[in-house]
Amino acid sequence: xxxxxxxxxxxxxxxxxxxxxxxxxxxxxxxxxxxxxxxxxxxxxxxxxxxxxxxxxxxxxxxxxxxxxxxxxxxxxxxxxxxxxxxxxxxxxxxxxxxxxxxxxxxxxxxxxxxxxxxxxxxxxxxxxxxxxxxx
Numbered sequence: 001x002x003x004x005x006x007x008x009x010x011x012x013x014x015x016x017x018x019x020x021x022x023x024x025x026x027x028x029x030x031x032x033x034x035x036x037x038x039x040x041x042x043x044x045x046x047x048x049x050x051x052x053x054x055x056x057x058x059x060x061x062x063x064x065x066x067x068x069x070x071x072x073x074x075x076x077x078x079x080x081x082x083x084x085x086x087x088x089x090x091x092x093x094x095x096x097x098x099x100x101x102x103x104x105x106x107x108x109x110x111x112x113x114x115x116x117x118x119x120x121x122x123x124x125x126x127x128x129x130x131x132x133x134x135x136x
Contacts, residue, residue: 001089004028007081009050010039010063011073013088016098038062052077068108071117084121091124 005014005025014025024030026040027049034040039051039062051057051064052073064070076084088098097106107126111117116127 001092003085005030007050007072007076007084008039008063009043009048010037011051011069011071011076011084012063013072013084013098015085016088016092039064050076050081067114068117071114072108072121074114075118075121087121087124091121094124096120096124096126 001015002017002025003015005017005023006027008014008026008031010026012026014023014027014031017023017025026034026037031037031040042048042054042059043050046054048054050073051059057077058064058070058073064073072084092098096108098108099106108117108120111120111127119125119127
């Protein structure tokens with residue numbers, strides 16, 4: 001995990017991204033997709049550290065069409081950015097995978113609800129037996 005990459009404006013965990021060693025992270029002006037990213041543009045225009053600070057949060061579209069990313073931003077709004085990074089680190093050590101090898105999805109995409117994702121972040125436990133875990 002590259003902590004200097006931090007968390008993107010939308011809540012995406014840039015710190016876990018392995019797609020580009022040269023990218024310093026979204027909020028460090030590094031994402032190659034920033035020109036089309038509504039969250040990047042909006043937060044830059046409003047002077048926000050992230051969507052979770054906006055009075056219109058959560059808006060629709062863009063990266064918020066992805067339940068995991070929207071839920072990460074909601075987690076930050078409630079618990080703080082540092083708490084998310086800490087939980088991601090601890091969960092990674094206990095075997096929770098942010099991105100499966102060669103994919104952009106991982107264990108945080110598996111819960112069937114935002115509540116399931118929050119639970120996974122907080123506990124680091126996969127809830128396969130509760131019906132909150134989607135099948136692959």
